[in-house]
Amino acid sequence: MREVAVIGVGLSPWGEVWESSLRTLWTQAAVSALADAGVDKIDAITVGSMAPGLYVGQEHLGALLADELGVAGVPATRVESACASGGVALKAAFAEIASGLADVMLATGVEKMTDVSGDECTAALAAAADAEQEVFYGATFPGLYAMMARAHMERWGTTREQLAEVAVKNHAHGALNPHAQFRQKITVEDVLNSAKIAEPLNILDCSPITDGAAAVVLAELSLAKKLAKGRPIVRIAGIGHATDRIALHSRVDMTTIPATTKAAQKAFSTAGRAPKDVNVVELHDCFTIAEIIVLESLGLCPPGEGGKQAPSGRTALGGALPTNPSGGLKSKGHPVGATGIAQIVELTTQLRGEAGPRQVAKARVALAQNMGGTGASSVVTVLEVAS
């Protein structure tokens, strides 16, 4: 199997981007990644997007966006696994290069979420859950993650303050990231006093609604070395993808995410790495409880100790395991289809040593974890500086 490296990264503006349409946001990210890579020819495109039909009345994003980029003709495919759509777009592009079907690919993600009302947006996101067994009965994602939080608190003694500490840390990181949607620092009191959404989660435990796009250029490793021009080469050392029972009530245990554990095992074994080797992490903190559970499910801390990680400083910049240096979904924003690709953008920037004030010192091995629904889909990627 051929090896694959990331040779270019790009982001559109993220936030409530009223002045741009989906295609414009995507093209900004794509052009930026191609310029960063220094290539003007790509063999194929993947586009991760969760629900453009529901958000902007547009499916068929592959052809639409290849056309918008000015490369109509190039094979272009949308892939979707709810909020893990970016992760599966990366994996699909990885497979095409690994197989020899392509040498250079543009792997992207995009979501334009603010062109609909809040209720319509919640309904579109709910399409990641089981429509017949969860959504029809009134479940929404804040409600589902609230149940996971309550179960984790009950089982492991995780506290309301520990949840808040995740948001505080990620906002502190995001304050250093010019691409973040919310760059203000917040306090534990801010989180505790913010509007209640679904007990025990308040509004500042929730990632925001975001318009945005992200893109990475991938190349076969030997070609990547030729194109590197002295910059560090970031290799995809391992990628794992797994699913789980989709409905939360079908799971044996709501306090862990087995799809993330399975995907991580695959990614680590392919990379020949273990959790102890990881220097920097971007993970899917769609809600504060998610970061806590995911750290445990990845094997980056023991079961039940996820809540202690942010308060201890371990997962902050300067700690032993900086987690979500970009600000994470919480502060950087969460355009759902783009998130999995944006994680790779951040980690590539970190491994290149180009992250400026939020740079993680001596980052050589990085891990990205992206998930859909309440964890029914998960993609875990291990990135390394190639020697």
Place this chain on the structure above:
Amino acid sequence: MREVAVIGVGLSPWGEVWESSLRTLWTQAAVSALADAGVDKIDAITVGSMAPGLYVGQEHLGALLADELGVAGVPATRVESACASGGVALKAAFAEIASGLADVMLATGVEKMTDVSGDECTAALAAAADAEQEVFYGATFPGLYAMMARAHMERWGTTREQLAEVAVKNHAHGALNPHAQFRQKITVEDVLNSAKIAEPLNILDCSPITDGAAAVVLAELSLAKKLAKGRPIVRIAGIGHATDRIALHSRVDMTTIPATTKAAQKAFSTAGRAPKDVNVVELHDCFTIAEIIVLESLGLCPPGEGGKQAPSGRTALGGALPTNPSGGLKSKGHPVGATGIAQIVELTTQLRGEAGPRQVAKARVALAQNMGGTGASSVVTVLEVAS
């Protein structure tokens, strides 16, 4: 690059299937394909589906359907390229096996289209066109293909009767297919006298709205040979995928589909084959004019002579180039995300010599052409009996 073969095929019931939901249809096709292949373990799943969010309020089909099949845990990804979603699901699964990421894959397609009103269905299908540049101005697919038909008639002298002959032929084929949605034979007069939809297209020029699913099991070739149990092995000899300007008004020429030509060139060159080698074809006759244009774009007849193929008998069962022996989209039905996979089901059945009364004699090399929108996405696959 590793070689890939089709080792099992399956279809759900197709039609207005009121008594089944999307997940039930899909699972029927998947179980049927796995039973046909004689395997009970798969490494990963791809699901082609165009607009389940708009049709049934459900995205995240990968995880949902892996769960429904009882294999939660297995990586499962939805892929989408409008009505070419099945084709890209095949290609994505092909890439995973070719790369070595998987040995056995389930490549599938599904659409549940009759749970919404006719207007909602037309709107969902329109999401395959350019929402901002076509749909907002009132374009729908019958209207867009009507313009293509008018342009083809104007340029090449194609007649209203020649369009009708395509529908007559495909219904004659579908009458022999127990899986077809509409099994009645029709006449040229029936077509000419049927309700007008978008001049010059009548209702009997249009493929129907269909609920249905299709599945194929793919395996690495040497493994496929071990599992064959004496049945012919159907190899994917070449697969091509291309895009084009998405909006019809952006194209230089409305009477040809360049994405199909590009995809075919790639598929033929990989297979080491030419149009003259093809014994049987399944192509994307979403409207009668589409079959005419696609035959030309594939190089299976000279430009401008597509209209003469059905009246001459060449593309009928018993002719030199039987086209759409299944009945095609017109008679077999067109659950949009499933169609590209169902074409592979039909051609595998033909190459195995298991097509019963619609069997094409001495079929050794087969071609499938699946497209999205007005041809902005196209996937062409060459299948062969492996020696």
